[in-house]
Amino acid sequence: MLNIKEVNAHCDIPCKIYDPAVVQVAALSVVRIMDIIAELDTSSKENQAELSRLTVEKENQARIVKDEIRIIWGDYFKDPQIEAFPDIHQLVHSIMLQGSKCKQTIERENGTKLVELVNEFTEAFWATKDIKTQRVVAPYPPALEVVHPVLEVV
Amino acid sequence: MLNIKEVNAHCDIPCKIYDPAVVQVAALSVVRIMDIIAELDTSSKENQAELSRLTVEKENQARIVKDEIRIIWGDYFKDPQIEAFPDIHQLVHSIMLQGSKCKQTIERENGTKLVELVNEFTEAFWATKDIKTQRVVAPYPPALEVVHPVLEVV
Amino acid sequence: MLNIKEVNAHCDIPCKIYDPAVVQVAALSVVRIMDIIAELDTSSKENQAELSRLTVEKENQARIVKDEIRIIWGDYFKDPQIEAFPDIHQLVHSIMLQGSKCKQTIERENGTKLVELVNEFTEAFWATKDIKTQRVVAPYPPALEVVHPVLEVV
Amino acid sequence: MLNIKEVNAHCDIPCKIYDPAVVQVAALSVVRIMDIIAELDTSSKENQAELSRLTVEKENQARIVKDEIRIIWGDYFKDPQIEAFPDIHQLVHSIMLQGSKCKQTIERENGTKLVELVNEFTEAFWATKDIKTQRVVAPYPPALEVVHPVLEVV
């Protein structure tokens, strides 16, 4: 990771705070829903209805991932950040395609790959702010690894 | 904080992951917008338009706080969690009223009080899961203290 | 019911009108949809699609109940109203949990219990304004009893 | 009012309940907001922000009127109802135009005219179901007359 502390000096002041934490919660939710779908027996009408609910919520969480990544990338990433991470466009586009796969399928592997791509994006994001990150275990199922910033403890 | 590890044993499986991180980002955004409004000179038409944008976004972020708190409290908190935190209803109601104040006014103090109430809620939430928390400095303006869970580093 | 005419005197002026009628329509719709689901034969593809539609609409109507109750409780109920109805927090929380049950299941009994909880809330709401209520039969299926204010006829 | 009890016999079963009560609350809210705007001194930044909030909420409530009227008219009114009320298309179109005026202006007269048009629609709606209506005084400001169905008291 480069030290790019200075490049932010002339950033526009955004009126909304950008934080990939929101995206991570949504990406983990996609995997969680895939896990619940995998265990669901759809022979009863009630469970067919439950499958609809889970599918719509999976759709919704994948959409949140795509929307929020679009917002951070499209509003926050400007020339200095892109110079520091020249592959960011490609990474964001991969997240879009992977988000679509998570909508179209129920395979867990597609969800975990989405989480991993979001982790890569999160690392890049915090690096643009010269903030170190670490991998932690999410404190709820599916308990996957997620990237968190290392923050000053009060 | 009580140890209430056991009480969660029979929780329903939620299909969406609950994480107060989403609420914290919104609460901090409310204060951030108040700070930008405080510095805005509204004598030009362009800045009057900017005030409208900021007001609508402040409204939106305060609504997210209220909606997401409602969801966590109304979906996740059940008898065991409420027994462990008998004041949780009152706390949630305070967040609702404080969220309204943040919509109706532009005074920073109302925003910082909202952040503090969300912090209290966050502490209670993680305590119901027997996960320790710590206070860290948010890595973006307004750089207020927020409560984060202490997670296992990989 | 207490006479709490005076306590409202210093209420803030809300910019939106609060009226539980909106919640009642949504709660009744939940039961209505459950009744239609109960009669649906899901062996054909067209009816499987219909089950999805009905499930999503049930989800939506239950969400409206939770959102609108949250708004009335969180924006309108302040100290005087809470003193008059000290159990209101518990009642609102029960509506949240019952709304979740209506999302997760297709059992009519869950829907009728939601309607009844909304009726209790409605009685409390109008009592805070010192307006009498009565129970009437909803003029459309499922034709359940709902609480209406007794208003001055012109 | 014609007796058109029979004409409904073969109506499709709607999955959502239609009730103009929702529209009335929104139309009254439009007038309420106009009244608050009329009293607002917009010389301070805080009150300029308040004007933005009120304007957006007025916009939103007028949109609800238009959307909900569109839904009842477009989903529920079929040949038998239209034959009984041949002017319903014109009335609905008038509500659309009047809703636009309420968005574009802050004149109370435009709001009260919207309420009156919604009342006419409400009378027609209940008449198609052969349910009598009466005019009552809304139990909150602006305390205008609204049309309610006369329902069977339990």
Next chain:
Amino acid sequence: MLNIKEVNAHCDIPCKIYDPAVVQVAALSVVRIMDIIAELDTSSKENQAELSRLTVEKENQARIVKDEIRIIWGDYFKDPQIEAFPDIHQLVHSIMLQGSKCKQTIERENGTKLVELVNEFTEAFWATKDIKTQRVVAPYPPALEVVHPVLEVV
């Protein structure tokens, strides 16, 4: 088609541009989704989930048709346009009913009829602006005929 160039002279200035192109894309999407549903084997859980997704998206596209037609008709059509097209109310109401049929069923014929009604509306719309139209083949499946304005090539 009448020449009604003059009648527009005193139209209000709308702040949003009205263009039936948005409606056409949605109406064609309805048919497209019906075609995909027709080919879907719903014996696997994954495909049952896919049916839910397609059903919800069909619902959404049909809603867009109804909402956007309501907006153009309710905001743009005023006395001069209605005099030139006295059947416009009836046509719009037919689109509402046909949109409902497209939500409730999966039969392609219902979708193609919706596209045709939207074409009629589109012809009327452009005629009120004295702009000629022609029928072209949509450049994507389902490749149905749609009405486009004949515009000045630069």
Next chain:
Amino acid sequence: MLNIKEVNAHCDIPCKIYDPAVVQVAALSVVRIMDIIAELDTSSKENQAELSRLTVEKENQARIVKDEIRIIWGDYFKDPQIEAFPDIHQLVHSIMLQGSKCKQTIERENGTKLVELVNEFTEAFWATKDIKTQRVVAPYPPALEVVHPVLEVV
């Protein structure tokens, strides 16, 4: 423009139709609203409210541009399309930044630049489908040039 007819052969079947026409209407609306704002005298309370409405609608239309471009780029553009237009990522990112400028300012030049970027995207999009385009004059104010596909007339 390259002939890339073949590259589409193995495209996934999307369930929603992609058509930049929707984006163009929104981009033109941004400029239209800027023109109306430019002429608005904001000395009266009514016109201050109107400025709020116009600002919110400008915000909304710019968001539609960003969302819809994100959807077409993120769902439809895959390896073959990207190989044919290797600068598409950069172009899409420029549209995101320009959309933000249109939200933050009221300068017409920012709006017309957005329209032009959307035109470039539209040309690339239709070229990936081997469909010719031409520039036409939009048939409503602001009457700017937009790129339309040349379609087969029936």
